[in-house]
Amino acid sequence: MRRRNLLANLAVMAAAVASSRLPASGAEPGEAMLGEALVAGLRDAMLGLGGAPAALSPEQAPAELARALSDFHSYRYGSLAVRLPRLIRAGHALGADTEQYTTLAQTYVLAARMLVKLEEQHLGWMAAGRARRFAEAGGDVLTVAEAARNLAVLARKxxxxxxxxxxxxxxxxxxxxxxxxxxxxxxxxxxxxxxxxxxxxxxxxxxxxxxxxxxxxxxxxxxxxxxxRDHGGGISPATVQLHLISAENSAGDPAAAPAAARAIAPRSLPSVERRSRYDTDVAAALGQLGHRDDCIRALLTAEHHAPEETHARPAVKSLISGLLTSGRTTSELRGLAARSGVLT
CATH class of the missing domain: 1.20.58 (Methane Monooxygenase Hydroxylase; Chain G, domain 1)
Known part of the structure; x- marks a missing residue:
């Protein structure tokens, strides 16, 4: 009885916290809050809390995963915040065979990538570890490797x-x-x-x-x-060059990053996710060089291509916050900050 009462009280507390942070039922959360909504959904799904698993058949699960991957590569965070936790719950409910292990592993790879983007390292470790475990159980060498790549990113962070x-x-x-x-x-x-x-x-x-x-x-x-499948950007000479922009900046040579960027035609990049990454990496390098106006223009371009990503991703919010406090502000910068939840 005491245990049931405790769980009931915890549920009431959780509902109160959620209602204080999210809009009323039926309303979409603001884009600046989509990251928080996605993290909360993944956390509860991974912990086995929340609603009952969706009624997905083994044949439906791969198609639903394909839709979630499309949401990711197009930066539809609102859709992903519903679809991805539902896939995790359904995947665990479908039973244990090689094919289901593979689908669940690929779902957890996607969850890990989102959690890394949203700087939720603890949950990221959990998702990446489960991805590798289920991929190994399913004998899926590509997903084992992609799970290892996510683990490497988390170790670096x-x-x-x-x-x-x-x-x-x-x-x-x-x-x-x-x-x-x-x-x-x-x-x-x-x-x-x-x-x-x-x-x-x-x-x-x-x-x-x-x-x-x-x-x-x-x-x-x-x-x-x-x-x-697990990395819709794949690899090409252009994506390797894209990677070099951020790498040059991180290695302490931000002046080399714009030169790396000029070697890429952004339209040659294979997804909205990769093109937005181009814009934000260029913005970060320009910010490091003190080119405020060019940095803001790059951020506005990123927002045009992928508004939900720009408004929800913590690294981008941090860059915007730094611009607000390091020099003069403009109406464009204040508007971007407001839309990103940095300036209220």
Whole structure:
């Protein structure tokens, strides 16, 4: 009885907190709050809390996952905040076989990517760990590798640069990737790119450029863009060059980042997600160089391409906040800050 009363009280408290932060039922949360709504939904789904699992059949789950991936690559956070937690609940309810393990692993890979973007490292570790475990159970070498890439990113964010490098390069050397053709080569390239960025964050410019060149050679050999289910940006010479913008900035050479950006035609990038990343990476480099007006223009371009991403992502909000406090403000900057929930 005491346990039931405690759970009931906790449910009432949770509902009160939710109602104080989200709009009334039937209203869409503001774009600045979509990230919080998505994190809360994923947290509860991963902890087994909340509503009953959706009635998805084993045949329906992969199609629903494809829709969630489309939401991610088009930055439809509002839709994803509903669809992705529902997929996690349904995936756990469908039972255990190889195909369902693979779908659930791919769902958790997507969840981990979103949680990394939203700087929710604790939940990110949980999602990435589950992704790898279910991918291994399903024998899906590509998803095992993509889960490892997410773990490497999380290790880097935790300050464990050597561990992040080891995770990424060990996964890239998995012989299984060489047995699955172009997709395996593309995944190897992404893992090596991740290692390059880890080198950049450690201030190793030479190592970063060597690893980026290695990833670029893989992309050039593949030719065109090789798309991957779990990473819709895939890999191409343009995406490797995109990665170099942020890597140069992180390695301590922001002046090299705009030069890297000029080598890319943004329209050549394979998704809205990648094109928005281009704009925000350029904005971050311009901000580091003190080019405020150009930085704001790049952020406004990112907002035009992907408003929900620009308004919800913590890294972008931090950049906007820094602009507000470091110099003169304009109506454009104040408007962007208001839409992002930075200025109320």
């Amino acid at each position: 935790a300050g464990w640069g050597d561990r992040a490098m080891s995770i990424a390069l060990a996964a890239a050397d998995d012989p299984g990737l060489r047995e699955v053709g172009r997709a395996g080569a593309a995944e190897r390239g992404l893992l090596i790119q991740s290692a390059a960025y880890t080198a950049a964050r450690g201030g190793d410019r030479q190592g970063m450029r060597q690893l980026t060149a290695e990833a670029g050679a893989i992309a050039a050999e593949l030719g065109g863009t090789t798309l991957l």
